[in-house]
Amino acid sequence: MSSTAPLPPATFLYKSDPVRGQQWADVFRERAPEIDFRIWPDIGDPAKVRFLAAWEPPEQLAERFPHLEVLFSSGAGVDQFNFNALPTHLPVVRMVEPGIVQGMVEYVTRAVLDLHRDMPQYRRQQQRGEWRPLPVRPASQRRVGVLGLGSLGQAVLQQLQGMGFACAGWSRSRHHLEGIGCYAGNDELPAFLEKLDILVCLLPLTDSTRGFLNADLFSRLPPGTSLVHVGRGPQLVTSDLLAALATGQLAEAVLDVTDPEPLPASHPVWRHPHVQITPHIASMTQPLSAAAVVIDNLHRFHAGTPMTGLVDRTRGY
Ligand code: GLV
Numbered sequence: 001m002s003s004t005a006p007l008p009p010a011t012f013l014y015k016s017d018p019v020r021g022q023q024w025a026d027v028f029r030e031r032a033p034e035i036d037f038r039i040w041p042d043i044g045d046p047a048k049v050r051f052l053a054a055w056e057p058p059e060q061l062a063e064r065f066p067h068l069e070v071l072f073s074s075g076a077g078v079d080q081f082n083f084n085a086l087p088t089h090l091p092v093v094r095m096v097e098p099g100i101v102q103g104m105v106e107y108v109t110r111a112v113l114d115l116h117r118d119m120p121q122y123r124r125q126q127q128r129g130e131w132r133p134l135p136v137r138p139a140s141q142r143r144v145g146v147l148g149l150g151s152l153g154q155a156v157l158q159q160l161q162g163m164g165f166a167c168a169g170w171s172r173s174r175h176h177l178e179g180i181g182c183y184a185g186n187d188e189l190p191a192f193l194e195k196l197d198i199l200v201c202l203l204p205l206t207d208s209t210r211g212f213l214n215a216d217l218f219s220r221l222p223p224g225t226s227l228v229h230v231g232r233g234p235q236l237v238t239s240d241l242l243a244a245l246a247t248g249q250l251a252e253a254v255l256d257v258t259d260p261e262p263l264p265a266s267h268p269v270w271r272h273p274h275v276q277i278t279p280h281i282a283s284m285t286q287p288l289s290a291a292a293v294v295i296d297n298l299h300r301f302h303a304g305t306p307m308t309g310l311v312d313r314t315r316g317y
Contacts, residue, residue, distance in 0.1 A: 006034045007298050010050035013065075015040035015058065016074040023287035024053075024294075032295045053294060056080060062087045070301055072294055075285055076100050076152065078311055079205035079232060091301075094317065096309035097293040099286025101155045104230065107282035108156045108200055111228045111254040112165070114276075115198055116142050120252045124273060139164035143195055147212075148202035148231065149175045149182065150317075152283075156200065168192055172208075193220040198228065205232035206316035215240040218249050226252040230282045233259030238269060245274050256282040 012028065012035050014021045021039040028037040038044050040058075049065040053072040058064060061071075071086065072093045081092065114120070118134050125132055144160050146153045149171035157180050161167045168181040170192040175182045183192035193199070199221060203209045213229065213236040227250055229236055236259065244250040254276045258269070261280055269275050297307040311317060 005299070007032055007295075007302060009034050009036070010069075011036045011038055011044055011048040012051040012053070012298075013038050013040060013043055013049045014074075015052065015054040015056070020285075020287040024291040027288055027291035028295065031292065032298065035298070051298065057086075059085075061085070062090075070297075070307070072297070074290070076283070077204060077232065078317060083313055083316075088313075091307065092311040092313065093297060093307050094309035094311055095285050095290060095293070096151050097285065097290045099289040100283045101151060103283030103286075104152045104202070105155050105159045107256065107278075108202075108228060108230060109159055109163070111276075112144055112160060112198055112200070113163075115226045115228070115252055115254070116165075120274065120276070140166060142166060142197050143168065144198045144200065145170065145192055145196040146200045146202055147171075148204065149177070150202070150204070153200075153202045156202065168195065189217075190220050193217065194222065196221055196225050198226050200228040201231040201235060203231045203235060204317035205234060210234050211237050213237065213241070215243065218244040221249070223249050224251045226250065226254070228254045230256045233257040233261055242269065242272070245272065250274075252276070254278075256280055 014024055014037065018039055025037050025039065028035055036044065036048070043049060046065050047067055050067055050069045051072065052065065052068055053074050055074045057071060061068065068090060070091050070093060073081065073095050076095050078092060078094050086092065116139065121134065143166045145168040146157050147170050149169045153169060154177060157167050157169055157177060161179055168183065169175065169177060170183040170189060172185060174184040183189065201213060203212060215237070218240060238259070241250065241253060245253065252274045256278045257280055258277065263270065263277065270277060293308060300307045
């Protein structure tokens, strides 16, 4: 929805990285000048704060901001929110914006291509000064499966499918994506897993996905499958990952998320020759596109139409 009608005057409070907040402020000044956009801790009159965008909301939210109408997450996830501490009537909105999608598509494509073209193996060979070509497999013979079919999972699959990979997806609820085998629910998880070479995790963190990437799941993959983990650290049982790498059940792992974050320098996974680690940078909210999406959502909110990324609290995402 793009509306040029002015929004009702209100304070929008931003509580996240202040440098990026200045870029949000520029977009609001241009596209929603009737909104008093403020960057934490410059909150103004708390009674006028109707909207809050935060990574971590302040304590005592309802008491501090009695007229708060919507809480926006400044990131794609909402697992950092303690839902029990939020008023039950307060709508919570995930960040669904094109900048995050693009970043994730780039990161996962890079990881999948790296695995597909045996780059981890060549890096190890290089360290040994070993010149040993491996057969090149066509992408159509490389089966890539994505766990999680939200906006990120779908965009990643579309890109990989366009590059010729044999793609499949799994999620809790049924999805239909052109040309992509879609599996749904626990019953169909084994059938999804047993036909993969590369497994990508893009699940949201909820009570049912905590510890999801464990020994049982790994045992259902074909031996030698590789993992790209861009969900949330607590979804992966690290001891099970190390055990699966030791037996070759898993060939390689690319981890952008760990538990805890930052991963302590002494953690064994840092130095594992078959693990690549990046410090949770797969994708980041892009201030300009994010602010535009949030303004669009403010218009939706006032028009009474569903906001993009509205969280279903019973699902947890
Ligand atoms: C990053 O992980 C995010 O939730 O945006």
